[in-house]
Amino acid sequence: MRNPFQRSYSSEELSVFDFLSKVKLFEQLSHEEMAFFLPYLYGRKYHHDEVVFFRKDPSQAVYIIKKGTISLLMDLGNTFEKLNQLHQGDSLGNNALLKGTVRAYNAVVSSSEAELYVIPHVNIMDIFENQLKIKSKMLASLSELYNEYTLNLMNVYQSYKGFFSLDKVHINF
Numbered sequence: 001m002r003n004p005f006q007r008s009y010s011s012e013e014l015s016v017f018d019f020l021s022k023v024k025l026f027e028q029l030s031h032e033e034m035a036f037f038l039p040y041l042y043g044r045k046y047h048h049d050e051v052v053f054f055r056k057d058p059s060q061a062v063y064i065i066k067k068g069t070i071s072l073l074m075d076l077g078n079t080f081e082k083l084n085q086l087h088q089g090d091s092l093g094n095n096a097l098l099k100g101t102v103r104a105y106n107a108v109v110s111s112s113e114a115e116l117y118v119i120p121h122v123n124i125m126d127i128f129e130n131q132l133k134i135k136s137k138m139l140a141s142l143s144e145l146y147n148e149y150t151l152n153l154m155n156v157y158q159s160y161k162g163f164f165s166l167d168k169v170h171i172n173f
Contacts, residue, residue: 017065022089023064024145028137038042040123046114052107060121073106095140096121
């Protein structure tokens with residue numbers, strides 16, 4: 001029997017919850033917890049070669065790819081090196097879950113168009129301030145993502161027999 005005091009959700013909200021539950025940052029959250037983000041989940045359309053954000057920009061939002069492909073690029077002098085390519089259900093700009101961060105890479109639309117959900121940093125911080133359980137779950141997911149990235153970095157470093165000096169990576173670590 002259904003609890004009469006439990007909030008019911010529209011089919012559109014349930015569809016958004018289903019989508020978000022497949023995104024690493026949100027996978028640990030319940031529908032009730034995801035609902036806190038609904039008022040701040042802004043849809044935005046981008047076109048091919050449009051920049052989502054630049055390296056060293058302040059981290060002002062988390063982006064979730066609803067449709068399309070985003071390339072993560074590192075600028076090296078006058079050229080760009082592709083770090084990764086993200087697709088539907090991937091998130092980028094995840095460091096916006098942390099205070100006072102800047103972007104580590106450039107994010108550029110590589111498909112003909114892309115649709116992204118944008119969640120502003122200020123709204124994330126408001127939710128985190130009032131919903132510590134949500135903050136804990138999302139920061140745990142972020143830690144898992146960063147751990148996976150670090151393991152991948154170390155594997156690449158090993159396979160290329162040390163293409164850069166790791167002592168520069170672990171400053172104050």
